[in-house]
Amino acid sequence: MMRIQANIYADCHEKLRGYQGAMLELPATPYEISDALQRARVPEGGGYTLESTGDWPDFLWTALSNVSPLSGENALEELNLLADAVSRMDEIQTGTFEGAVQLHLEETGKNPTLKELINISACLDDYEFHPGVTNDLSLGRACMEGGMLDLVESLPDEVAALLDPAKVGKALRHSDHGAFASRGYVYRGVSAARQDFYDGEHPPACGEHHKGLLSLRIEKLDAPDADSGVWLELPADEKALGWALLSVGEKTFDTCRIAEAKSIIPAFQYQLAGDEDIGKLNKLAKRLQKLQQEMPGDLMLMKYKAVLELEQYSDLDMALDIAANLGCYDFSPDVLSPDAYGEYVLQSAGIDTGDPAFSCFDFRGYGERLLEGAGYVFTPYGAVTRGGQECVHEYTEQEQESGQGMAMEQ
Structure with missing residues (x-):
């Protein structure tokens, strides 16, 4: 592919x-x-x-x-x-x-x-x-065999046989304004x-x-067509949910499956499929919508994606609880790399990192140790850590061991 x-x-x-x-x-x-x-x-x-x-x-x-x-x-x-x-x-x-x-x-x-x-x-x-x-030779031969040039087609066979195929091809190319x-x-x-x-x-x-923060292609459990079903854009009201069921000819989502998912959160596209609870997914979309409406919305969604990586998001229940508990985490989107963070700390202390003494310095390792010491984890969206505020677990159960965040009991 x-x-x-x-x-x-x-x-x-x-x-x-x-x-x-x-x-x-x-x-x-x-x-x-x-x-x-x-x-x-x-x-x-x-x-x-x-x-x-x-x-x-x-x-x-x-x-x-x-x-x-x-x-x-x-x-x-x-x-x-x-x-x-x-x-x-x-x-x-x-x-x-x-x-x-x-x-x-x-x-x-x-x-x-x-x-x-x-x-x-x-x-x-x-x-x-x-x-x-x-090339002109192969074009000329194709022309003479297939009658691609009117002048050649009108010639007697014994005359056409004397023609140079390469010259015929060149003439046709010029006539067509073509290219090889x-x-x-x-x-x-x-x-x-x-x-x-x-x-x-x-x-x-x-x-x-898709307009939905979560967009799901819903189809019957026994749908024979791989591209069947209807797209449901979440968050959705009762009318939209009912229309989706009517479109697939079912009365309940229990007899449907999620064949495909699209989302503003890339991680969800590959995990929200099969028999996930539509009601929970709709609640998740509403929570994402609420985050998006906070100022600045893009920054809140970046924080959410960073926390998903920190907590190693594994299922819908965890995604729901994380969305409701972002205030429990500290997020630094200005940390673009451990290397840059390490250099920033040194420069903030008045150290000239452009000095030749730093030509072989491990800025990345130094930055990683600093972040780890402060309890931060670096993600593609910035550095994030669990704050001191206790999270409210609505769907997941808190680990007995302290500091486990949203992790579910196994």
Whole structure:
């Protein structure tokens, strides 16, 4: 399976010791993009740079290297659009795309921009592609065998037999204004001019968009179709819950299962499936909504995700109790790496960490020991620790051993 990735680096943290940005697998949902920007600590409205990695076709590696660095307000959404298009292409479409990119280069003398790559990928039906035809000789032979050039088709057989296939191919290529690529020959078909898919300012929606903080695809337990069911956006009122049941033809969620989940909290997408309690999930979504409404909402959700990592979130009950007890934890989102924290402490004490004496100093190990000594755990969202306030356990049972936080008894 194709894996395309992007590494995201906030411009304001680029030179910070130990800063590694964040990795995002593409194509991604809006929630996943937002989470990646949080992990990269890109401030709202702040600049960032992308580094593309993964299983791009070879010709796109070349094209993307020519538009590097990938930066700008819409860079991540643009790269996501391109990755989404490429992920859905079969071999013929990929070959057509490569030829169309080569055609653009030959016509303009310039490598396509990311905007142009997106627009080319969206109009592949405007091109004709002949796989395996990679030079004038093979094109000429295909032409003479298949009647691709009217002039050759009108010649007597004994005259056509005397023609040089390479010259015929060259004539056809010039006539078509076509181009060769590694997979075959491409030229524009006869079609009306198509409006650009992307205007360069407002990236079109990519993939499925869900409005719920938790979005569940509900289906019958015995559903035969893998893509059956209905999406339920949580939090939901009684009317929305009833409509979902009516849509799948059931009277209770006990005879349904969760086939798929999407969430503003990435960890939930892969664990909330099967026979989870819909009522509890709806309560969790309401608690997330309440966190989101607190000021600043994004910071509260970052804290929640950090605490999930601290407590090694394992089930729905724990997720519910953590959401109701965030006040029991201290969170420092400004800790971007143990290395940077260690250097910050030294600099705060008036020590010049730029001195050659620190050229081999283990800033990371020093920062980790400092954080551990203060009771903090470093997560991709910042440093977090359990505070002195006692948590209220509504769904989980507190461990007998002190300091176990939300951990459930086994």
